[in-house]
Amino acid sequence: MGVNTVRExxxxxxKLERIWLxxxxxxxxxxxxxxxxxLWALIKPITDVLIFYVVFxxxxxxxxxxxxxxxxxxxxxxxxxxxxxxxxxxxxxxxKYLYEYSNMNKMEIYISTLLSSSIGLFFNMIxxxxxxxxxxxxxxxxxxxxxxxxxxxxxxxxLSLALSLILSSIYIFAxxxxxxxxxxxxxxxxxxxxxxxxELFQTALPAFDYLNPIAGIIINARRVMMxxxxxxxxxxxxxxxxxxxxxxxxxxxxxxxxxxAAEKL
Amino acid sequence: MKNSIAIKxxxxxxxxxxxxDSHNTVKHRLFNIFKPSGKKIVPAVxxxxxxxxxxECIGLLGRNGCGKSTLVKLLAGVYPTDSGHITINxxxxxxxxxxxxxxxxxxxxxxxxxxSVLGLKIKEIDTIFDQIVxxxxxxxxxxxxxxxxxxxxxxxxxxxxxxxxxxxxxxLDEIFAxxxxxxxxxxxxxxxxxxINGKTVILVSxxxxxxxxxxxxxxxxxxxxxxxxxxxxxxxxLYLKDNEIASxxxxxxxxxxxxV
Numbered sequence: 001m002g003v004n005t006v007r008e009x010x011x012x013x014x015k016l017e018r019i020w021l022x023x024x025x026x027x028x029x030x031x032x033x034x035x036x037x038x039l040w041a042l043i044k045p046i047t048d049v050l051i052f053y054v055v056f057x058x059x060x061x062x063x064x065x066x067x068x069x070x071x072x073x074x075x076x077x078x079x080x081x082x083x084x085x086x087x088x089x090x091x092x093x094x095x096k097y098l099y100e101y102s103n104m105n106k107m108e109i110y111i112s113t114l115l116s117s118s119i120g121l122f123f124n125m126i127x128x129x130x131x132x133x134x135x136x137x138x139x140x141x142x143x144x145x146x147x148x149x150x151x152x153x154x155x156x157x158x159l160s161l162a163l164s165l166i167l168s169s170i171y172i173f174a175x176x177x178x179x180x181x182x183x184x185x186x187x188x189x190x191x192x193x194x195x196x197x198x199e200l201f202q203t204a205l206p207a208f209d210y211l212n213p214i215a216g217i218i219i220n221a222r223r224v225m226m227x228x229x230x231x232x233x234x235x236x237x238x239x240x241x242x243x244x245x246x247x248x249x250x251x252x253x254x255x256x257x258x259x260x261a262a263e264k265l
Numbered sequence: 266m267k268n269s270i271a272i273k274x275x276x277x278x279x280x281x282x283x284x285x286d287s288h289n290t291v292k293h294r295l296f297n298i299f300k301p302s303g304k305k306i307v308p309a310v311x312x313x314x315x316x317x318x319x320x321e322c323i324g325l326l327g328r329n330g331c332g333k334s335t336l337v338k339l340l341a342g343v344y345p346t347d348s349g350h351i352t353i354n355x356x357x358x359x360x361x362x363x364x365x366x367x368x369x370x371x372x373x374x375x376x377x378x379x380x381s382v383l384g385l386k387i388k389e390i391d392t393i394f395d396q397i398v399x400x401x402x403x404x405x406x407x408x409x410x411x412x413x414x415x416x417x418x419x420x421x422x423x424x425x426x427x428x429x430x431x432x433x434x435x436x437l438d439e440i441f442a443x444x445x446x447x448x449x450x451x452x453x454x455x456x457x458x459x460x461i462n463g464k465t466v467i468l469v470s471x472x473x474x475x476x477x478x479x480x481x482x483x484x485x486x487x488x489x490x491x492x493x494x495x496x497x498x499x500x501x502x503l504y505l506k507d508n509e510i511a512s513x514x515x516x517x518x519x520x521x522x523x524x525v
Binding site for chain 1: 281289290291292294338341342343344345353356357358359360365366367369370374377378381382383384385386387432
């Protein structure tokens with residue numbers, strides 16, 4: 001009994017090590033491979049912000065205060081979501097070498113890949129905090145309420161993981177889920193208040209911030225990181241509920257369809 | 266330790282659905298909803314039960330297409346079973362010519378990833394790292410991506426990782442074909458010194474010498490059924506007899522064909 005629990009603890013610590021190792025390698029593969037190297041990870045959100053800024057501020061003259069920061073936080077959260085969903089549809093195919101020859105738990109593959117995206121998000125978030133508090137002219141300043149970003153991140157992580165599980169499991173049996181999700185994610189992007197006011201969005205599409213979980217997360221992230229106000233708790237609970245519900249579905253699908261990946265892909 | 270069960274399989278079966286037209290997309294599935302897909306069901310493993318103890322070396326015998334590879338993948342936990350239940354105690358590794366390596370990663374990264382998948386901690390991999398590289402004879406190519414390796418180099422690396430790291434339960438599918446004669450000799454030496462004593466090994470081979478020399482027990486498979494599981498010599502005899510019957514039935518046909 002004693003020996004067993006010790007052995008369990010040892011093997012579980014190996015599991016954490018392995019997930020972290022895979023995440024690091026994934027992160028390196030994603031960015032270091034590039035000629036611009038790690039710099040690319042920093043340039044990407046800035047160019048994104050720049051494009052939207054030119055369109056909506058310079059051309060369309062939007063009146064959102066601190067618009068660059070507004071865009072910045074919306075886009076980095078959205079990019080994380082997109083990277084972890086669209087970017088992982090083929091994960092069971094690209095990472096086949098990990099489970100094809102052993103009884104490795106597939107969940108570890110998902111978690112490590114999302115963790116590597118989280119490293120990127122972490123750097124981007126630091127850039128955002130720096131930008132918002134030191135470069136942007138009128139700010140609410142740093143405060144304890146900023147810490148609410150952590151549960152929001154956990155929410156986003158679970159949601160992305162859940163959708164990643166669902167999409168990649170379906171991919172085994174229906175390859176065109178890639179295209180279907182592409183269309184769906186474009187809809188989600190435009191139906192989230194990323195580059196327009198959340199109030200506009202909420203009045204034009206009432207209750208839609210409750211239907212679109214990624215919208216709710218972005219709205220709440222701006223509240224705690226920029227506006228210096230509390231979370232919208234009902235929205236937060238809704239989004240967390242979505243994430244957990246999807247996660248349940250994702251786990252079921254992984255168990256049912258994903259387990260056949262080795263023979264079907 | 267020695268007498269505990271490594272793998273326990275109860276009434277496991279597996280069949281493959283092979284269809285002419287693959288319904289691989291949502292579109293295709295929708296458009297062909299009422300059309301029968303012309304599926305063919307191939308039962309690969311039929312209702313098998315077996316127990317493998319820790320530290321045993323088990324041989325798997327049978328002619329091509331008898332379900333050996335499918336059984337190995339089921340026992341290793343790579344394929345899910347259709348029915349029945351498998352309990353696996355420990356990490357498994359399935360090994361034929363290549364083991365799980367990513368061609369996008371360097372040898373160094375692959376050694377760490379594979380080692381970790383096989384259940385080693387980073388510190389443990391650190392200590393055997395040089396040994397793995399040296400054994401694979403790849404000293405100058407540690408930070409080269411596998412995709413730039415020759416097939417022989419990649420195979421040696423895979424073999425070396427498996428030999429030096431090794432999972433709790435190793436499935437070896439015709440592995441003694443890697444590398445040149447010198448490398449093979451080295452591989453067999455390590456196989457004998459470290460694997461036979463200590464690890465659970467399931468050996469698939471058409472070489473009766475190999476099976477006879479190493480295996481404590483052997484299983485004989487035919488047409489997806491477990492015909493015999495026990496004494497190695499007995500299993501070999503059954504396998505040889507099965508081969509003779511097969512060649513007797515095909516021999517007249519061959520002669521006829523040659524006459525024409």
